[in-house]
Amino acid sequence: MAWFTRQKPSLDVGSVSEDEKTVRTEGLWQKCDGCGQIIWRKTVEENIFVCPKCDHHFRIGAADRLQLLFDDGAYEVYDAEMRSSDPLKFVDSKPYVQRLREMEEATNLPDAVICASGLLEGRRLQICALELKFIGGSMGAVVGEKITRAIERAIKERTPLVIISASGGARMQEGAISLMQLAKLSAALMMLDEAGLPYISVLTDPTTGGVTASFAMLGDLNIAEPGALIGFAGPRVIEQTIRQKLPDGFQRSEFLLEHGFLDAIVKRADMKAYIANALAFLAD
Ligand SMILES: [Zn+2]
Numbered sequence: 001m002a003w004f005t006r007q008k009p010s011l012d013v014g015s016v017s018e019d020e021k022t023v024r025t026e027g028l029w030q031k032c033d034g035c036g037q038i039i040w041r042k043t044v045e046e047n048i049f050v051c052p053k054c055d056h057h058f059r060i061g062a063a064d065r066l067q068l069l070f071d072d073g074a075y076e077v078y079d080a081e082m083r084s085s086d087p088l089k090f091v092d093s094k095p096y097v098q099r100l101r102e103m104e105e106a107t108n109l110p111d112a113v114i115c116a117s118g119l120l121e122g123r124r125l126q127i128c129a130l131e132l133k134f135i136g137g138s139m140g141a142v143v144g145e146k147i148t149r150a151i152e153r154a155i156k157e158r159t160p161l162v163i164i165s166a167s168g169g170a171r172m173q174e175g176a177i178s179l180m181q182l183a184k185l186s187a188a189l190m191m192l193d194e195a196g197l198p199y200i201s202v203l204t205d206p207t208t209g210g211v212t213a214s215f216a217m218l219g220d221l222n223i224a225e226p227g228a229l230i231g232f233a234g235p236r237v238i239e240q241t242i243r244q245k246l247p248d249g250f251q252r253s254e255f256l257l258e259h260g261f262l263d264a265i266v267k268r269a270d271m272k273a274y275i276a277n278a279l280a281f282l283a284d
Contacts, residue, residue, distance in 0.1 A: 075118035144181030169209015
């Protein structure tokens with residue numbers, strides 16, 4: 001019988017087996033995808049998950065995004081209980097309902113977006129952040145409805161809107177219903193535009209498919225983090241279709257900025273100040 005709980009993992013591995021050594025030390029160090037260096041994970045964390053050596057921006061979750069942008073990390077979450085009804089009774093390698101349940105357990109979220117309101121440098125606004133870890137941040141009926149409600153809230157309360165994308169695109173388990181969200185969200189954003197309220201789209205690594213093809217590219221400002229993969233179809237599909245080799249850095253933020261698809265590339269550390277400045281310009 002265990003009378004005690006295990007202590008936190010420590011570096012003291014003197015009296016444990018090889019297996020336990022792996023378990024105990026794993027997660028303390030992180031390899032950077034940018035420069036290949038091994039960095040102490042805590043250093044990366046303290047640097048808001050940006051490599052201190054090469055400025056590579058690691059992927060972060062939706063809750064962390066909101067935490068970074070809202071004043072004092074304080075915000076109110078809406079529609080937190082909304083779940084997919086599995087309209088197609090879809091089964092691929094496993095039933096969609098089971099996949100949803102597992103994802104909810106793994107991420108502690110009922111679907112792939114958190115919609116919240118709060119203050120950003122004193123200005124009230126709506127922020128929706130997509131969670132990549134929930135079925136690839138894919139957009140089904142729940143993501144579509146929750147973001148639409150955030151847009152409607154922005155119109156009702158006359159606040160700006162920010163959407164932070166991290167998504168593989170439409171959710172295939174909801175078939176045409178997920179594709180309908182592209183039209184629904186585009187129409188809702190048109191209403192926001194007609195109300196004269198600003199919308200800033202923040203594209204992070206990766207933003208692809210139906211999300212790029214709808215709300216992620218419809219901002220009054222479309223801005224991205226450095227080095228983010230942004231596109232509609234993947235490079236392999238495009239190469240096979242046009243039978244040409246694609247240039248280096250194709251579909252990365254820097255390439256898109258150079259070719260006029262983005263308005264700016266903003267580092268994570270500068271994001272909050274940038275959005276505050278942009279809103280002062282667009283909303284006042
Ligand atoms: Zn690095």
